[in-house]
Amino acid sequence: MSLMPKILARVTVALAVIVSGWLASSAQARQLSWSEIAKWPDLEGGNWEFIGGAMGLLPNPLKMPLKPAIMAVMRTKFDAHGKPKWNVGLPGYSQTGTCEPEGLPSFTGTQFFYTRAGIFMVGDTDYSTIDRRIYMDGRGHDDPDPTFYGNSIGHWEGDTLVIDTVGFFAQVQVGWGVPGQGKQEIIERYRLTGPGKAELKLTIIDPAVLTKPYTETYQMVLTDDDETPELFCTNNRDATTTVDLTPPQ
Amino acid sequence: MRVKFILAALAGGVGIASAHHSAGAFDQSKTLTVHGTVKVFQWTNPHVWLWVDVPSKNGTVTEWGFEAGPTNFLKRGGVHWDSLKAGDVVTVKFHPIRDGRAGGTFLGATLADGSTVANGPKFGKPGGPAPAPGGGVLPIGGTGPAPQS
Numbered sequence: 001m002s003l004m005p006k007i008l009a010r011v012t013v014a015l016a017v018i019v020s021g022w023l024a025s026s027a028q029a030r031q032l033s034w035s036e037i038a039k040w041p042d043l044e045g046g047n048w049e050f051i052g053g054a055m056g057l058l059p060n061p062l063k064m065p066l067k068p069a070i071m072a073v074m075r076t077k078f079d080a081h082g083k084p085k086w087n088v089g090l091p092g093y094s095q096t097g098t099c100e101p102e103g104l105p106s107f108t109g110t111q112f113f114y115t116r117a118g119i120f121m122v123g124d125t126d127y128s129t130i131d132r133r134i135y136m137d138g139r140g141h142d143d144p145d146p147t148f149y150g151n152s153i154g155h156w157e158g159d160t161l162v163i164d165t166v167g168f169f170a171q172v173q174v175g176w177g178v179p180g181q182g183k184q185e186i187i188e189r190y191r192l193t194g195p196g197k198a199e200l201k202l203t204i205i206d207p208a209v210l211t212k213p214y215t216e217t218y219q220m221v222l223t224d225d226d227e228t229p230e231l232f233c234t235n236n237r238d239a240t241t242t243v244d245l246t247p248p249q
Numbered sequence: 250m251r252v253k254f255i256l257a258a259l260a261g262g263v264g265i266a267s268a269h270h271s272a273g274a275f276d277q278s279k280t281l282t283v284h285g286t287v288k289v290f291q292w293t294n295p296h297v298w299l300w301v302d303v304p305s306k307n308g309t310v311t312e313w314g315f316e317a318g319p320t321n322f323l324k325r326g327g328v329h330w331d332s333l334k335a336g337d338v339v340t341v342k343f344h345p346i347r348d349g350r351a352g353g354t355f356l357g358a359t360l361a362d363g364s365t366v367a368n369g370p371k372f373g374k375p376g377g378p379a380p381a382p383g384g385g386v387l388p389i390g391g392t393g394p395a396p397q398s
Contacts, residue, residue, distance in 0.1 A: 099295060126319040127295030229321040235293035237316070243274050245352045247300055247312045248289055 030137040031116045041159050041192050043112040046226040047123065048198065052218040054082060054176045056106035056125075057202060061175040064204075065211045070178065077177055084177075097238030101128050103148035103172035104165055105186050105202055108132075111228065119154060119161070122228055129231045134163055141166050146182055148172055163188040174204045181208040196222040275316075275344045275354040283313055287337040292330035294319045299333060299355055301341055315343050315355035318369045326369035333358060333366055 054060040060082040061074040078084055101107075102125060109121030109132050119134040134154040144151030144167035151167040165186045174180035184206035192198050198220040205213045237244035285303035297317040302310050317323060320330075333339065338361045343353035357367045 097295070124321045126322060225325065227321070227325065229324060231294050231319060231321050233295050235291060235298065236295055237298070238295075242348065243316070243346060243352065245314045245346070245350050247314065248291060248298075 032118070032136060034116065037114050037116070040114060040156060041161070043161065043190060043192065043198065044114055045222055047110040047223050048220045049223050050108075050110070050200065050218045050220055052216065056102055057108060057200075057216075057218060058106045058173055058176040059204075059214065059216045061178050063216075064175045064178070064214045066175070066178065067209060067211060070209055074175075074177060097236065099127050099233030099236050099239075100171075101130070101148040103168065104132075104150055105188070105204065106173060108188060108200070111226070124227075124229050124231050127231065127233050127236075129229070146170075150186065157189075159191055161188075161190040163190075174206050174209060175214075178209055180204075180206050183208045190220075193219075198222070274346055274348070276347050277344050277354075279345055280342060280356065281345050281353070282340055282342050284340045285313065285338075287333050287335055287339055288312060289335055290330070290333040292320055294321075297323055297355075299341065299358065301339060303351070311351050313341070314352040315341055316352070317355035322369040326367060328366055328369070333360075337361075 050057060060078070062071075062078055062080075062082050066074060076085070107123065107125055107130065109130055110123035111121065113120040113122065117133070118136045121130070121132040121134060123130055130149060132149050132152055134152045136154050138155075139153060141151050141153060141164075146167055146169045148169060150165040150172075152163050152165040154161060154163040156162070165188070166184075168180060168182050168184055170182040171179050172182075172184075174184050174186075184204060187203040187205070189201040189203070190198060191201075200218040200220055201215055202218065203213055203215045204210065283301065283303045285301040288300040288302050291298040291300070297320055299315040299317060301313045301315070303313050304310050323329075323332075339358040341358045342356040344356065345353040355368050357365055359365050
């Protein structure tokens with residue numbers, strides 16, 4: 001091959017790389033169209049009540065395929081029925097109340113909002129609110145920084161919304177009292193099962209803690225509550241070992 | 250060691266059992282009442298707090314503090330930031346704090362006109378939250394030691 005065709009070939013390859021990269025970045029920035037959103041099964045409409053879970057949506061650790069050493073620890077914290085042994089302390093949590101977020105999957109959000117920028121799952125617990133953004137434009141995870149709720153990408157598999165989340169702080173729990181150590185992958189599968197009814201299949205993949213993936217199913221009922229209250233932890237009197245009863249000035 | 254239990258009634262998330270601490274500091278087996286005057290009704294999170302000046306027979310006044318649920322939970326139960334005001338004369342029902350100080354878990358208040366302010370929705374009532382899965386007792390939030398693998 002002469003020099004000129006070699007140069008042309010290399011230029012062509014370089015252009016192809018540049019163009020494919022540009023196309024990929026364009027895909028990441030893609031706004032969804034309302035027409036495609038209109039075809040999605042309707043999970044919007046208000047707060048969903050979730051039925052199941054040991055603590056929030058955290059599974060009972062004794063039902064999970066925990067590594068033996070971790071299971072041994074959990075057996076010291078829970079009785080045979082999966083109830084915490086309160087006399088030995090609270091499982092996996094400090095003895096004082098903090099305002100640390102629950103994290104996924106303890107709380108997933110209870111309302112769905114469909115937007116051109118993706119799906120937002122919002123909700124409020126007794127000390128925090130969340131607004132998870134589920135990217136629906138086909139992007140990948142792209143090495144996310146750790147957070148309490150992770151980096152979520154979603155897509156539809158038929159009538160099922162599938163959300164894959166990675167990128168967690170080490171203390172975020174995958175089971176009640178079981179920190180995932182930051183390597184967990186959480187897969188949520190939401191599917192309407194009837195008017196005002198849905199189902200969540202939650203799969204936890206965590207080689208650091210589990211011997212195999214664990215799936216738990218929760219039933220969901222749509223309530224007539226569509227509140228999205230503001231809630232910030234600004235007056236926590238439970239952060240020490242004694243309740244702070246200092247009267248306000 | 251402080252181990253507190255929060256009733257599921259304090260779970261603000263709809264149908265989600267969650268709480269930022271337990272409630273073992275309060276004696277759930279005892280329900281007491283005090284009568285006094287509201288000093289301030291703190292519409293705050295993670296708990297709403299009611300502060301009441303309670304006079305004693307010898308004329309001294311003690312300020313009591315009562316820990317209620319979070320604002321979102323009370324609001325869903327029809328309680329609002331101005332449901333109790335400074336100067337309101339109330340009888341407060343509560344579970345006392347175990348260490349004997351002037352405080353407790355707020356269960357409800359009755360005003361002079363007979364109206365009541367409850368600590369959120371009642372279970373089993375339309376629009377009220379579901380009991381916590383597996384029972385009405387919830388643990389605390391926070392960070393604990395990671396199990397060793």
